[in-house]
Amino acid sequence: MTAPALPILPTTVVGSYAIPAWLWAAWEKIEAGGFGAMDLAETENDAVDTAIRDQERAGVDLISDGEMRRQGFIVSIFKYFRGLRQLEPRRKVGVLAYDGHVFYEPQERISAPEGLGALKELEYLRRATTRPFKITLPGPMTLATQITKGGPYRDRLEVAADLATIINRELRALAAGGARNLQLDDVYQSFLMEPKRLIELYDRCFDGVAVERRFWHICFGTLEGFGYGERTYRPLFPAICGVSADQLVLEFANREMAETRLWREFDCPKELGAGVLDLKNFYVESPDLVARRIRRLLESVRAEKLWINPDCGLARLPRHLAFAKLQALVAGAHEVRNGLVGAPSTSNRPPSVQGDHELR
Ligand SMILES: [Zn+2]
Incomplete structure (x- = not known):
C-alpha cells in the first residue's frame, strides 16, 4: 500500500516512545534470563505495535517504531560491537x-559483524504500518562518549571515525532495504568538539546513502531529564547549514522557543523539525500553546520547510502523558494548518483532545 502524502507542517516524533508498564516488567524477567528467543520476539513485536498504534491514534503523520527493541537510547547498541571491554561504572550509588x-x-579495532539491528526494525515496520516512518540510529560521536581511548585508538575522535564507517554500512543497508527516512541522533556537547568535526562525521555516515529524507536530531542530552552542556545551537551556525542532512531536528520548547530566529539570521536552507513539546516538564501543553509555538517558528521558517515534533524522544515519560502530549501536538499543528491559505487537506484527522490526559 502507498503511504499517504504528507500535509504541510507534517507532524512526527524524534524516535523513542513511552515504555508500557508491562514492558518494564518484562525487562526484569528478560534480564534474569527468563525469556526464550520466541518470547522475546513476541514481546518486542507487541511493544512496537503499541507504539505504532498510539502514534496512529494520536494522528502523527510520520511515525517510528518507538525504538522499543532498544533498552535505553544507546545502551543496547553496544551489544552489536566487537573489540570492546566493558568497564565497571565509576559510581554506583x-x-x-x-x-x-x-x-x-x-x-582492538571496533567492528559490528552482524550490523546494528536496524534492519530487523525496518522489516517489521514495513509489515506493521501503512504510515510513512523513520528509523533512527545514534551518531558516532554520541556512541564514542561511552568509549575510552585505548587499543589502537589515541582519542575519541579516532573511535568515532571507525563508528561512522559501521553506521554508514547500516544506513546503506537500510536504504537498500527500502527505508525512506533515516535519522542520526547526536547529543551536542558544545565544549567537547568543533562543530565542523561533528558535521564531517554526519556526512561520513550518510555517504552514498540514497533516501527521501536524511534527518539529524541534535539535542542537549536527557539523562534522567538532565542535559550536558550549554543549551544553545548558535555555535553550530552557519556551518550546520552545509551538512548533507535534509532536516535538522532541534529542541525549542524547553527553552521557551529561544533561538528560533537562527534560521532567518543565517538564511538556512535546511528543513527544520522543531520541538514544540517540552519533555522535561510533566504538564500537557494545550493545542493553543502548541499553535502559538508553531506560529513563532513561522516568523523565521517558511511553512514548507517546517516540521513539527516533540523536543526529543518520549521514552522518559509515562505512556499516558506521552500520548496526551502527542495529541496536543497534532491538534496544535492542525490549528495552524487550517489558518494557512491554500494548505493541502491531505492530513490525518486530529484526534479530540481529552480534558484530562488519562488513556481511554
Ligand atoms: Zn534528543
Missing part, C-alpha cells in the same frame, strides 16, 4: 549521572 554509566575500552 546515589542519583544516576554520566559517571554512573557503563564505559567501554577498545581492545
